Amino acid sequence: AQSVTQPDIHITVSEGASLELRCNYSYGATPYLFWYVQSPGQGLQLLLKYFSGDTLVQGIKGFEAEFKRSQSSFNLRKPSVHWSDAAEYFCAVGGGATNKLIFGTGTLLAVQP
Amino acid sequence: DTAVSQTPKYLVTQMGNDKSIKCEQNLGHDTMYWYKQDSKKFLKIMFSYNNKELIINETVPNRFSPKSPDKAHLNLHINSLELGDSAVYFCASSQVSGETEAFFGQGTRLTVV
Numbered sequence: 252a253q254s255v256t257q258p259d260i261h262i263t264v265s266e267g268a269s270l271e272l273r274c275n276y277s278y279g280a281t282p283y284l285f286w287y288v289q290s291p292g293q294g295l296q297l298l299l300k301y302f303s304g305d306t307l308v309q310g311i312k313g314f315e316a317e318f319k320r321s322q323s324s325f326n327l328r329k330p331s332v333h334w335s336d337a338a339e340y341f342c343a344v345g346g347g348a349t350n351k352l353i354f355g356t357g358t359l360l361a362v363q364p
Numbered sequence: 365d366t367a368v369s370q371t372p373k374y375l376v377t378q379m380g381n382d383k384s385i386k387c388e389q390n391l392g393h394d395t396m397y398w399y400k401q402d403s404k405k406f407l408k409i410m411f412s413y414n415n416k417e418l419i420i421n422e423t424v425p426n427r428f429s430p431k432s433p434d435k436a437h438l439n440l441h442i443n444s445l446e447l448g449d450s451a452v453y454f455c456a457s458s459q460v461s462g463e464t465e466a467f468f469g470q471g472t473r474l475t476v477v
Contacts, residue, residue, distance in 0.1 A: 283463050289405075294368075294454060294468040302463075339405055346463055350419050351397070354407040 253278045255344050257355035264332050265363050272327040272358050274342030283346040284325040286316055289339045289357075298340075301325060312336070337362045367391050370455045370469035377445055378477055385440045385472045387455030394459060395419075396438035397466065398430060401452040410453075413438055445476045 254277045264270050276282055283302050287295040299310025306318040316327045325342060339359050345352040370387040377383050389396060397420075398410040412420035416432045427443045442449060452473050456466040 285465055287468075292471075294470045295407075295456075295466075297465045297467075300465050341407065350395075350414075351409045351412055352458075352466055353409075357405045357407075359405075 253344055253353050255342050255353055255355035257340075257342055257358050259358045260356070261359045261361070263361040263363060266334050267331050270327075270329045270332045270336070270360070272340050272342075272360070274325045274327065274355060275323050276325065276342070276344045277323065278344055278346065280346065282344045284316075284318060285343040285345070285352065286310065286314070286325075286327050287341045287343060287354075288312075289341065291338070295341065298327070332360075332362055334362045334364070336360060368455055368457055368467050368469040370453075370472055372472060373470060374473050374475075376475045376477065379445055379447060381445050382441070382443045383445060383474070384442070385453055385455075385474075387438045387440070387469060389436055389455075389457040389467070391457055391459075391467060392436075393457040393467075394435060395457060396432065396435070397456045397458075398438065398440050399454040399456060399468075401454060401471070403451070407454070411438075411440075442474075445474075447476050450474055450476045 256275045285300045286298040298314045301318045339357045341357045342355040343352040368389045395414045397412045410424045411430045413432045429441045432438045452471045454471050455469040458464045458466040
């Protein structure tokens with residue numbers, strides 16, 4: 252069955268520090284992979300997506316993610332975190348016959364000054 | 365212009381009542397979804413419609429009944445509300461089920477008292 256694991260429930264980083272949020276997926280075919288961000292009281296906003304091609308994808312707000320098939324991972328990175336990046340981050344997988352996006356449990360990012 | 369809009373944003377009601385949440389998308393997408401986000405922020409798909417036809421019903425109690433009058437609208441009606449129905453409900457749409465990014469509404473926070 253398809254699934255997404257985000258091992259880190261809560262991460263705290265200092266402003267200006269680099270960030271990596273982990274995502275592992277289980278999917279039988281080539282996955283469609285997504286990262287979303289949810290600010291408090293808001294809906295989900297797409298940060299970036301991977302369908303095929305270059306395994307390093309660039310997204311909005313300076314985020315990037317790398318698809319590693321051998322590790323079944325799609326980790327999200329940002330070289331320098333801003334206080335406004337504090338939010339909940341969700342990894343999701345979709346594709347093929349699933350007809351839906353399956354979300355991970357989310358990682359709550361806190362940014363300290 | 366809001367891409368996916370849902371109303372109301374907040375809904376407080378008593379147990380046993382019936383309520384509806386409305387959703388509209390102006391993106392021209394073929395697929396619409398309802399997701400439920402629980403108090404731990406876990407996002408779980410409830411229903412998916414493609415061109416007004418139900419394609420996913422994820423073991424949701426039959427007190428929940430989605431209705432899609434046309435492909436731009438997907439409403440959610442809930443009968444006999446229970447305390448456990450309290451959650452944030454998100455409407456979303458995508459061009460192709462599970463294979464393209466989903467665009468989310470702002471959510472409806474339902475509180476059953």
